[in-house]
Amino acid sequence: MIYVLYLIVAVICVYTVRHYGFTLNRLFGFQRHPYIDIDTADWPRVTVLVAAHNEEKVIASILAALMEAKYPAERMLVVPVNDRSTDNTRQIIDEFVELYPGRIRPFHRTQGKAGKAAALKDAMELVDTEVILIFDADYIPGAGIIKQLTAPFFDPEVGGVMGRVVPVNVGTNLLTRLLDLERAGGYQVDQQARMNLRLVPQHGGTVAGVRRSALREIGGWNDNTLTEDTDLTYRLLLCGWKTVYQNRSECYEEVPETWQVRVKQIMRWAKGHNQAMATYALPLLVGKHRATLRERLDGALLLGVYIMGPITLLGWIVALAVFYQGVAQLHGVLALLSITAYAAIGNLAAFFEIAAAVRLDSHRKRLNLLPFLILGFTVSIFSVSHAAISQLIDLARGAELRWDKTERFRKAAS
């Protein structure tokens, strides 16, 4: 059993080193922003897809914001993908269509498979541009973001683009404040470091873009997954397309305000991510494709982030079992040293990353909340472990994956 513990500690240490590496790179390394300075160009025609399922509270805000975007109006078409909404989403969209003739072409979907990927797949019939940008309905894009997300597509190697997500409802409660810290670490440090190191920045499926010819080459949207964004990242990578991250293409989003919604959201992410891991880990590591060695390794580690929850839990259980079982003296010293070393620096890796992100964002006092992250991490570990176990049970039963929409908290625009 001690060897199982060693293995788990070794895996956790790999992720620890990764966290520290990313943070140090972000703090002291060369920062890559190759496309952010493109402000003048013969801008291509773009289609902006806005995924919306029962979004009456938020859809007006994003459509209004998109109409204010600094992008040639005749080259930008907004397609609200109204996916089987049963509230007033359709009416609100249609009001905007009347208000801005020729600039919004709605896609009202009344039947079909549930899920964002399925809706986007169907909406592709309205898309005739090479550049496709995607936003979820609860996002509030700034005036410059359309140009910023389009600019990387001047690079013929780029198949996907991802911008930075910034929570707008930070101050609501403890959960939103913790999610703000997590997002900062995830984007400001993790994603940008992967961009700097030419690894695998992850496509987030919102505040994002994809090249139509690349999408066509990889077989279009995959509606058999819960996280079409992760799926897209790996299919692009395996086909020789790059996904790039634009840290300065920032966009406000609304984060969950209740733990129940948060748990549901992270469980969906975990299931989708694990699904992608099962599908792409092996082809990525040993398959014949154009990804570099560093992309293969980082991509594999990225695929494993949600499985680390149950592995950590297992580690705790095994450690307890080893303790009560009693271990040989040699193992005891080794175990003691490794666990002490890990406890001293390993557990702090993610905290270090978040602290660096907060510092880079020039925030100060919210750093005081760092100890509370233990709470957020604990909830996440149990949630993703629960997701992994239920996924295995569903798999054994042959049950289909179910897509759950994340609840919105914003009051409807009057």
Add this chain to the structure above:
Amino acid sequence: MNPYLAVVALLFLTGALFLLPLLPAMLELRRKADALPLSLIQHHAGEIRYFADSFRAYLQPLGPTLQECGASGRNASGVMPDGTNYLVLGSGSEAVVLPLQQQDGICPVLIASATDLSLSKDSCFSKDIYSSGRFIGGDNNHYRALLAEKEAYLGKTSSVMRWVHAGGELSADSGCKLAARVSSDSRIRLAPGCSFQRLNAPRIEFGQQAAENPTQPLSPVPEIPLSMKPQRVVHDGDFEIRCGAAFCGDLVVRGKLRVGSGARVYGSVKSQKDMVLGSGARVEGSLVSGGKLFIGASCLIHGPVIAEREVHVQTGTQCGHPETPTTVSALRIEAEEGVLVFGSLWAREHGKVVARA
């Protein structure tokens, strides 16, 4: 010691130690001292003229004074609502002498001229300058920021710290240091020896002899059925497009790329390492290099030019077109005199105009 007391004390101390780091956390949670979302720029897209436009808006209260001074030819002084001292000039040339003499060569007031403005040499202007007409700056002057509604000329070895915008042509004589946003609504002309960071104008010329490439834009590629069209070619290792050859489609090279002299690319090209364009090469799309990019003489590039390290552009090369302006972006840009760009140049670290090789 009572063992029960010891246990209670131990529990108390352990609890206190556990709660200690949570104390500032709980205080922050309660006070919400830093609970606003990250401040994002929502209403503009980082346009280069943003500061010039803001300065115009800032000067609006001075509008009547400017008109009055312009009509009478007199000067006026006062204090802006934010406490900045200003001097409004009715006639452009002699009025700035007084504050300069008082402040050891540093002019600490905002200057707004109702007519053309001409400034003497070897002066430092620590506040922004506005000219309703043309602006002519003497040699070796140092400006904080400058807005001229018509043409602007910066004398030799002058420098601008923050931004400069001209409604008409903006020209900078040799040795000027423009460590800021430089823009014009018509044309920017920089002499050899000038350094820059961010330039934007419908037409940017380096040196006196930049001339538009007489050759017309590439004629469109004859229509080829989609199934036969090479959409994107990816090549592992180094690659060369031979002199005078034509390449149709997008090209991604995972090594170094050399585009031979006179070669034509009907698409975009990217090299993950350095790229060299031979003289007279023409690229219809964009040029992207993960390393250094060397563009030979008399090349014509229509799309954006992006290099993650350096760009060196030789004389006679034209980037962009009057109808389709573009961006040249790199950490360091070196442009020879005779280079012509329609659109923007962004040298994040350093840009320089050099004499023809």
